[in-house]
Amino acid sequence: MDKSWISKPRNDNAYIDGVRNFIKFAMEKSSINGKILCPCRKCYNNSSFVPEVVEEHLVWNGFLLGYNVWVFHGESFVTSSSEIECTSFALGSTSAQESSSRQDGLGGLLQDVFGIMGTNLNNEQVMNETIPNNLEEYNDEAYATGFLGEQNFNERSMQSSPSETIRYKNLVKDCDQELYPGCKTFSKISFILRLFHLKCLNGWSGKSFTMLLQLLKDSFPEGTSLPSSYYEAKKLIKDLGLGYEKIHICPNDCMLYWGETMDQEYCNVCGSSRWTMNKDDDDGSDDLRRKKKPAKILRYFPLIPRLKRIYMSSKVASLMRWHDEGRIKDGILRHPADGLAWKSFDDHYLDFSSDPRSVRLGLASDGFNPFRTMSTTYSTWPVILIPYNLPPWLCMKQSSLILSMVIPGEKGPGNDIDIYLQPLIAELKQLWDGVDTFDASTKQNFIMKGALMWTVNDFPAYANLSGWSTKGRVACPCCGVSTDSRWLKHSKKFCYMGHRRWLEPNHSFRYQQNQFDGTIELRSAPISPSGIDVLRQLEGTSYKYGKGSKSSKKRMREEVASSANQVVDEVGTTNQVRVFEDADEFIGDDHDFHEVGNDSDTLDASTQCVVKNLWKKKSIFFELPYWKYNLLRHNLDVMHIQKNVCDNFIGTFLNMHGRTKDNLNARKDLEDMGIRHDLHPKLQSNNKTYIPHAIYTMSTQDKVNFLTVLKNIKVPDGYASNISRCVNLKERTLSNLKSHDGHILLQDILPLALRASMSKQIITIISELSLFFKSICSKSLDPKALDQLDSSVALTLCHIEKIFPPSFFTIMVHLIIHLASEAKLGGPVHYRWMYPIERYLVRLKSYVRNRAKPEGSIAEGYIAEECLTFCSRYLEGVETIFNRPQRNYDDVDNAEAYMFLSGGRVLGNFESIVLDEISLAQAHRYVLLHCDKITSYPIDII
Template sequence: MEVLDKSWIKRPRNSLEYAQGVSRFIEFAFAHHSADGTIICPCNACAFKKWLTRDEVYDHLICTQFPIGYTFWFYHGERSIGETSNVSSSIFSDVQQNSMADEQHPMVEVDSIRNLISEGLGVGGNIKNGTPVITNEVIDGDAQRSMPSESHESLEAKGFSELLKDGEEALYEGCTRYSKLSFLLKLFHIKSLCGMTDKSMKMILELLSDAFEYARIPSSFYEAKKIISKLSLDCTKIHACPNNCMLYWGEDENRETCKVCNRSRWKTDKKKGPAEASSIIGNKKKKHPAKVLRYFPLKSRLKRLFYSSKTAADMRWHATAENKDNAMRHPRDSEAWKRFDLEHSDFASDPRNVRLALATDGFNPHGTLSANHSIWPVILIPYNTPPWTCMKSTSFIISMIIPGKKMPGNNIDVYFQPLIKELKELWVEGCDAYDALTQEVFKLHAALLWTISDFPGLGTLSGWNTYTGLACPSCNFDNIPHRLNHSKKYCFMGHRRFLDQRHKFRLNTVQFNGRQETRLPPRTLSGSEILSQVENINVTFGRREEIGRSGKRLRTGGTVEGGGTQQWKKKSIFFELPYWKSNLLRHNLDMMHIEKNVCDNILYTLLNDSSKSKDHINARRDLQEMGIKPDLWPRENGKYPPAIYTLNNLGKKKFLTTLKNVTVPDGYASNISRCIDIDSLKLSGMLKSHDCHILMEQLLPLAMRTGLPDEVSAVLIEMCSFFRQLCGKALSAPYLKKLQDQIVLTLCHMEMLFPPSFFTVMVHLMVHLVEEAQLGGPVHYRWMYPIERYLGHLKSYVRNKAQPEGSIAQGYLMEEILTFCSRYLENIETRWNRPRRVDDEPTHEESNPWLDTLFPQVGKPLGVSSYFTLTATEKLQAQPPRSYKLIDMC
């Protein structure tokens, strides 16, 4: 019997290889195992339960994917060739004795559960006779120092054997389709994907255990969760000072009071005093910490990526995939990544070493109408993985959950201490990990490339003050702050300095700020130069209460010695990483919020909104004070003439009507028309960031043509084109140079049109976006859209509003297990095979695979089908040109 090629199983269904493979499989099955002209259909719908004819099986396998894990065709006559499964001998023998006509599950699931358990516990390559062989090489150094190797081995072996027992134990006597563990995993997947509550799961389990008394189904949700949690990775609780002064860990682990503000570590009873003071000897009350940081150790999570045979290959993608056209499609193509590899060649020599990005932002877990509460999850993103998985939520690793109720602000470095310590260990010493792809133990290292946050978050992480006239971190101190006295805000103009020195706009004083521009563009400072600026800044972290002169309590954040407002608020804790100062890009400007703010400025200024427009009476007084654009100065009666960019009522109606009548595909954007009020000629609702993204790049260029003069619409369309091109999936270095020249000229034209109050710091930051794209690669790896969506997902975990951080931690730990397990499960909807929100897959495919490859069918018909006869002219028009000679379509 010949060895069959089964690589076609993982090929797309519309490929020629897949169609030929299905035909070979059917021929093999009918030659070796058929009954009355039928065979068992292995498609996901039939699930090895139905005996069908040749044509029916072919149709099913063409319309649905062949089971990926069914590579040993036991049900179709294969006995001793091909890829045999590593199946438990006891279960395999039981299945062999059963009739092929019984409704049984394929043996690949038993093998998948066994692989899931072994790889989930990190013993994938070290199993003998069903028992894990634990070597000290794959145990963390901390674990080796904390316990003898014998006790660790016994604990690991015990946990493995318990899970293995649950994985091989039949759900009920004689059941070969589900084991106890696989049934619970699929049940928990349903709970997670459908958003079921814990109480609903408890009631379902009670009903199932009562209805099927002989089934091995836990009777309580607690017992079921206890079985699943054996695959969980650890989470450490670290007590923190409620004033964000310090963490009770390391040398300070046993302290009872804060060493900075002297506040108690424990919660206090307002009536009875501190909890420890109210304790009674012999009947001690349990002390509750005032604040808890939940930290998720990084080493174990990175090692699991290599333990799993499903993800080990993806962690090498950045080094193995080719880049034929030298375009930037991934951070590995960026200048910052390449410079990092050149300066740290030892780190770059092993493609398994992990590059990480850190993202964080705060959110209110209770909703906008409840009391203020700000939780800050810290998320790590591994950049080793390919583009189609890199920025998905299933690839995110939560590092810590910084508790509320108040945002940490400048004191966020206090909570970063455990992560920075672990990152330094991963850089210097590394940790031993097992590679499932090569089946060897290697030394795993990791490095942090940059951070992702909104603009205020950038100030929190870096220590740069983003609320002054020097708010731009890229320009640094090479800028002249300009405060508008009447508008009472800083403006950020002067983009002529980015032009060529011989450009005519540099000498133009009338249409700009009344002065000639002779400055050179600001120089981008290196990490070493930034470090020299912050080297001598000493900060005392914490939030302490002080009594002001008026008798009110004042709260002060991290205090800089010397007092006063300083541009640098601290020396960032990230500089403790040995390589941080050599990184070309350390903190990213967020494209999402920049685009949102620019869109708001344009929309409300064009519509002359009374509350949000950047063109108002104070803005005109600022023009008069600066002595520029006299035709726009306010009159004596307090009114001011309309500007060229201000829409009249007819223009507003045309503009808003165009936006309201635009129809976009389902899921492309929210219903923007609901925000438009034609009667009052206003945008009456809140536009979300993604709506502004669609407006800027797709809809505004269309709408502005109807109501604005050409000189205004041309400039704004150029700006919209800039955002659209910068958000492309592929970027090239020569094209980015042209894009930089385009945005500088566009900003200069906007300075000639709009008042100085229009140019907030978010408008100014557009000039630095191209430079960051050159350093960091495509923007969709460095903006906040996937992070914001993930924070909304974490918000759904909050069931106990008294303990929101604990609810999020428990929900994440359970989701982490299910995300890992979903790679090994078949015949159920998981995070990796979920259908799209709108399933446009065709219900039937043509039998000719060559035709499907050239013309793949997208979409499916709606409603009742109808038949009609084409006229001779219509047939002629429908016929393809003779030069193609593809196929006779008639």
């Protein structure tokens, strides 16, 4: 477009025609609600008006000098050199030809970062503010990255304001500044971005980055604009990233100094001071306040600006609608959007689901040791959000995960995690009402809404987030008060059996007593409690947060005894009432209170319990208006379930000390239950106890055969870890298995490796269980097949009950019964298990450079990588996390391949052999029969 009219007199017809053409162009490209930014010399692109007013301003005040690249009116920053001779805002720019020749992608980057400036222009009060004279001071105050809790994140959400204009101008200035005089390849900011990209991609330390900058500065010609240190370089690109807040916490996790309590000095609950005092401080010091340090800090990463950033990016915005526009809707479960929970949510909230841009989130949390030595007891808890709008190939990638907060150690938050979640819940409530957001894919504003679908966590964290105790008699959150458990007197733990309830009503197993638990099973399968049921159970409950005033064990037992008359259970349909006279009767007189897992408020699991205090707390998620209607609120973690089930089998098969579920105590429990008399221990004449062999008992040679298979097994690269390193043939043990090792063993290896060492009955059970896990872990699931799996796994668990002792049935084994039904609700398992989260925790651990402040290191490392991840989408011709080559990239040129690709390379020494005629014919025949490349050829040619 011709822009020569800008320099002409304002009464010239060419100038007036140019103004009208500009307004026509701007209305087509950047109008919002019929308004555009006014680029006159007085408005300075800070106010928006209707076209008639803008035309009047431009004629009377003149066009803004230097604004020749109309980035606020829909024009791309990088334009042809023939059109422009200078860049925007007259801030010491180079020629457009030089800027265009670099092709560094920063034009599109800046447009997406600051494109929202032209969208939220209906707020005249904001847009008519004057720009401060001291730009540097304004920048430092408005965009510091280490916020205390004094400012609310809603006030700092990304808005179109003069401060954003200042940030934009500073970045444009750096984009136009040469790296050194005469440099045509890099600008100052593009070179720093490249260096930061390499730092994050390769894990450089800040010290090494500074040393590299100093070396480069010495190597470049005189006049280089390169900064001298990592700190200075970080300040240059901070405006491209997003910050985080520091919120002070009571050292006992009682409360946050946030919101109405941000100015308090002492905790409302325990009275602890907000500050940690230095040893040399005294109460009379005038510098006392300056020396105060917060006792505990929560680092919170505001969610709304990060979701806005996703929609502002032209590279990602359209993908946030994939779940509605790109998903195949044929009834097969491939994405959480195919599950019943998602569909039920859509049906219940039509206003929310009517816009496919409404954000669906999952929340994951788990504790980890940030140090690389496990001998140190320290637990840091990050909270991570998963945007489920994205397609499967992006949804669970680390680049898509959003770090919401870093909960500090040394100890985990436990049930007090709700205190830390308050800022996130506040933002989720705001998202539910809607937030004005710019969509780069449609170039329009829309009201962005968001909802939390469910949580993803391991089983202990399940208890912390839901409030249901996952230990003791009623440890199963899906069965709830109908959990079938039995206290094993000799093994001193609970077992969870009773899987015959899931069989058909007339199944023969229901009437077999000796093979199971000695009873006839006539009950039906329990129904998982809904959110409304949970709220009904939670009526009248209260929980005192904080770790400063926890009652002792004796005190808790006395409280249980004093409130025993409130405990009621309904037995069948007779509505009989039991009143417990003391805590020992309530808890059970044959086990210790602590061993039950603080389950002082549970009843005998042989009856259906209705106990108000079964819940440890009312989860903070119920503050969300929609949470009680979610069909799936908390997910069972298939990763840890597989690992624990695999450990149970291997420990029992190999009779490993401390890990086997079949020992003398387990046999005594069988004797107490009066079942499977052939397995009862027998006292011999020499006063030694003989334990009869069970069908799963392996001889020494069987163990050696089994472990030899695992020792010699070879799998493709990336398929599994080196399991052979876990095998100890001398002691006949298998140890130090990781979660993924259990996944591979249970699904693929155990059914084959045990064939020569175990009976056919055991092999059948292992094969059935292997098929079950492999089916529910598939990328696509058929709802009808899930119904069949739900029935078949109940029968498999009943077969296991007939063979293995009750001590084998830990809560993890029982949870298998619920996995198929959860898959119908939530969709494929790989969106809801902990594998991607655990791997992301390893990434967060790599950020820890300062062991004295691990959470601060994680926060700073995350915002740096978050910024560079966003920027790397716009870098051209550079290796990024989005285009990195494969693990074993051969870089083989297949341009001249006739039929088969020639990828691969020789590893180590090789030996050439000559095939005989029979082997050569067999090889040719195999290729012809199994290669898809030649199926299109006529059979007579083959």
